[in-house]
Amino acid sequence: DQQVKQNSPSLSVQEGRISILNCDYTNSMFDYFLWYKKYPAEGPTFLISISSIKDKNEDGRFTVFLNKSAKHLSLHIVPSQPGDSAVYFCAASVTTDSWGKFQFGAGTQVVVTP
Amino acid sequence: DSGVTQTPKHLITATGQRVTLRCSPRSGDLSVYWYQQSLDQGLQFLIQYYNGEERAKGNILERFSAQQFPDLHSELNLSSLELGDSALYFCASSVFPNEQFFGPGTRLTVL
Numbered sequence: 699d700q701q702v703k704q705n706s707p708s709l710s711v712q713e714g715r716i717s718i719l720n721c722d723y724t725n726s727m728f729d730y731f732l733w734y735k736k737y738p739a740e741g742p743t744f745l746i747s748i749s750s751i752k753d754k755n756e757d758g759r760f761t762v763f764l765n766k767s768a769k770h771l772s773l774h775i776v777p778s779q780p781g782d783s784a785v786y787f788c789a790a791s792v793t794t795d796s797w798g799k800f801q802f803g804a805g806t807q808v809v810v811t812p
Numbered sequence: 813d814s815g816v817t818q819t820p821k822h823l824i825t826a827t828g829q830r831v832t833l834r835c836s837p838r839s840g841d842l843s844v845y846w847y848q849q850s851l852d853q854g855l856q857f858l859i860q861y862y863n864g865e866e867r868a869k870g871n872i873l874e875r876f877s878a879q880q881f882p883d884l885h886s887e888l889n890l891s892s893l894e895l896g897d898s899a900l901y902f903c904a905s906s907v908f909p910n911e912q913f914f915g916p917g918t919r920l921t922v923l
Binding site (some may be wrong): 742801 | 852857
């Protein structure tokens with residue numbers, strides 16, 4: 699049962715433009731969400747997170763938006779740079795139960811072209 | 813470099829065999845997590861240990877087991893291996909559960 703879904707397996711964007719990655723979840727108990735970035739032959743690295751008490755969190759070029767009613771979150775990268783080419787995973791957790799037991803989406807491969 | 817090390821990097825074995833994957837967490841991290849990433853799938857949470865004790869369990873098969881030792885390194889044991897167990901296995905460690913640091917993974921191929 700896939701509780702976190704990333705329906706776009708890939709995204710191609712021009713350098714300097716905005717990248718928008720989407721993630722949907724089905725479990726209404728999820729209250730903490732994260733995005734991880736993964737380069738080939740490396741483990742995922744933490745990018746940004748958001749708690750369910752917020753609807754937006756910003757860190758430099760990265761902004762995560764949370765729409766709890768739609769059970770949807772998105773990651774915006776502005777402006778996109780060639781070094782952003784990677785696989786991006788969204789993840790969700792129920793902090794009141796097994797805190798740290800994250801459910802991950804299947805990932806979105808982002809390619810930033812010059 | 814996340815500070816989390818995993819050995820070996822690659823492992824090729826046959827069906828029915830048993831293997832052990834090893835993880836050394838970042839210095840000071842008490843929690844260790846194991847994940848499995850099969851082809852074209854996201855990371856599936858397997859199990860978490862905190863300071864030597866099992867803390868949370870995911871959909872880990874009975875053929876799989878893990879432990880965390882007093883020096884905080886962890887091992888994931890996979891037995892009676894099947895073709896479908898071929899995957900990338902990641903270990904992560906953390907101080908706080910909301911920011912897990914991942915190792916580079918062990919790629920297991922079962923032939």
